[in-house]
Amino acid sequence: MALPAVHRRSKADVQPLPKRDAILRAAIDVFADRGYFNAQVADVARAAGVAAGTVYLYFRSKDDLLVSIFERSMRVALEEGRQVLERTRDPRERLRQFARLHLGRLGRDRNLAIVFQVELRQSTKFMERFSSTLLRDYLGLIRDAIADGQRDGAFRDDVKPTVAAKVLFGALDEMATNWILSKRRYALEPEADAVLDLFVNGVAAGPKGRGR
Numbered sequence: 001m002a003l004p005a006v007h008r009r010s011k012a013d014v015q016p017l018p019k020r021d022a023i024l025r026a027a028i029d030v031f032a033d034r035g036y037f038n039a040q041v042a043d044v045a046r047a048a049g050v051a052a053g054t055v056y057l058y059f060r061s062k063d064d065l066l067v068s069i070f071e072r073s074m075r076v077a078l079e080e081g082r083q084v085l086e087r088t089r090d091p092r093e094r095l096r097q098f099a100r101l102h103l104g105r106l107g108r109d110r111n112l113a114i115v116f117q118v119e120l121r122q123s124t125k126f127m128e129r130f131s132s133t134l135l136r137d138y139l140g141l142i143r144d145a146i147a148d149g150q151r152d153g154a155f156r157d158d159v160k161p162t163v164a165a166k167v168l169f170g171a172l173d174e175m176a177t178n179w180i181l182s183k184r185r186y187a188l189e190p191e192a193d194a195v196l197d198l199f200v201n202g203v204a205a206g207p208k209g210r211g212r
Contacts, residue, residue, distance in 0.1 A: 020058045023048045024072065027065045032111035036066060036119040066126065069115060074134035077105060081141045091149030092200050098142065099172055099192035106176045107188030117177045139165050155200075171195045 026048035030039045041062050045052040059065050084097045106113040120126055142165035149155035155164075172195060179188045 019050065019054070023050065023055055023058055024065070024069055028069055028109075028111050028115055031066070031069075031119050032114040036062075036115075036122060041065075066120065067129075070120060070130055071134060073112065073116070074138060077102070078134065078138055078141070080105075081138065085141060085145055091145060091152060091154045092196070094145045094148075095142070095168065095200065096192065096196045098145065099168070099196050100189050102172050103176060103192045104189035107179070110180065113176055113180050117173070117180055139169055142168055168195075168199050171199060
């Protein structure tokens with residue numbers, strides 16, 4: 001299935017970035033536009049306005065560019081996620097805010113969403129590496145929020161927090177993938193509310209003794 005047109009930012013909308021960040025930004029846009037396997041380092045250099053040799057001063061290879069996009073984005077996501085989860089004690093609200101943050105981040109940057117939802121998943125090697133590092137920590141934030149809700153009695157305690165976290169992440173992940181593939185234009189972040197309504201009603205504590 002062909003992807004929708006890649007979002008192209010006008011020069012007037014772009015603020016100057018440090019050279020490493022500018023190269024990463026260019027890589028996101030080029031990978032989203034051409035596809036990771038079809039893109040060349042020279043394409044990234046051209047989009048960043050630097051010589052190809054300059055890219056290699058900051059990144060070892062095209063693979064390193066993709067890994068760096070993932071790692072930088074996930075570190076930002078982890079920090080923002082921790083801040084969101086620290087702002088409230090209500091377990092349902094914590095998950096709702098986390099879900100809106102997740103979809104909002106991708107919804108504001110269509111090219112980054114394409115790289116995350118499509119290009120990063122073309123290689124088993126990348127997926128294995130990513131699933132065992134920062135993504136595990138990211139899922140851990142959801143898991144911990146669910147576990148806290150179980151201890152408070154807000155969520156049923158016969159569900160493993162890790163399984164529930166994967167279910168919620170999977171639902172959000174599918175919403176993001178559908179968004180980039182859809183020909184219809186709509187805001188992604190508000191979709192989090194419907195996901196959370198379905199998810200929370202599935203894990204909410206029922207009458208005493210139910211599900212035991």
